[in-house]
Amino acid sequence: xxxxxxxxLGYHSRRIYFPILQDxxxxxxxxxIFIIDLKxxxxxxxxxxxxxxxxxxxxILLDRAQNIKLDKGTGxxxxxxxxxxxxxxxxxATEPLAHMVYARWALREGLSILMDKxxxxxxxxVSSSEKAKxxxxxxxxxxxxxKQSLKKNSDLVFYLMAQRRAHPFFxxxxxxxxxxxxxxxxxxxxxxxx
Numbered sequence: 001x002x003x004x005x006x007x008x009l010g011y012h013s014r015r016i017y018f019p020i021l022q023d024x025x026x027x028x029x030x031x032x033i034f035i036i037d038l039k040x041x042x043x044x045x046x047x048x049x050x051x052x053x054x055x056x057x058x059x060i061l062l063d064r065a066q067n068i069k070l071d072k073g074t075g076x077x078x079x080x081x082x083x084x085x086x087x088x089x090x091x092x093a094t095e096p097l098a099h100m101v102y103a104r105w106a107l108r109e110g111l112s113i114l115m116d117k118x119x120x121x122x123x124x125x126v127s128s129s130e131k132a133k134x135x136x137x138x139x140x141x142x143x144x145x146x147k148q149s150l151k152k153n154s155d156l157v158f159y160l161m162a163q164r165r166a167h168p169f170f171x172x173x174x175x176x177x178x179x180x181x182x183x184x185x186x187x188x189x190x191x192x193x194x
Contacts (some may be wrong), residue, residue, distance in 0.1 A: 003032045039061040039138070042059075096118050103115060104142070120134070182190040
């Protein structure tokens with residue numbers, strides 16, 4: 001059985017990840033779930049864990065969000081938990097501004113990652129081409145770190161969640177677009193969905 005680190009127990013994690021992890025615990029695939037979140041969310045999380053009987057969990061609360069880098073104390077605290085509990089994987093489900101911080105850290109520590117999309121983001125990214133260009137730099141940085149970590153651990157994985165890609169409706173839309181293109185040789189120039 002494995003111990004796992006879940007960074008972020010917000011609405012999405014409570015709806016998707018935590019129930020799956022609890023099922024894995026029942027199936028004896030996951031032992032203990034270590035949860036990292038903000039002190040400001042303590043009551044919500046403790047109430048939720050109490051309701052879900054999250055008995056084989058440990059909650060680690062941070063004073064503030066980390067959106068640039070992990071401060072030394074926080075990094076050391078998390079590293080100690082990872083080493084002491086032989087954690088090999090992490091789910092990153094924080095608010096998107098903190099994704100890069102935790103992804104960098106996890107890759108440097110040699111942990112496999114399942115991370116919510118987007119890979120990274122910045123405040124005012126939709127109106128700033130400079131900030132938008134940082135996305136490519138972030139991708140390149142994480143790819144480089146992943147390749148370096150892969151040399152040390154060939155079993156390492158980094159998955160970016162995009163659930164809707166596998167949804168049957170999205171597949172049907174893709175098939176329809178392909179059919180139209182194949183029959184008309186006319187590519188899509190604009191598309192809207194509601």
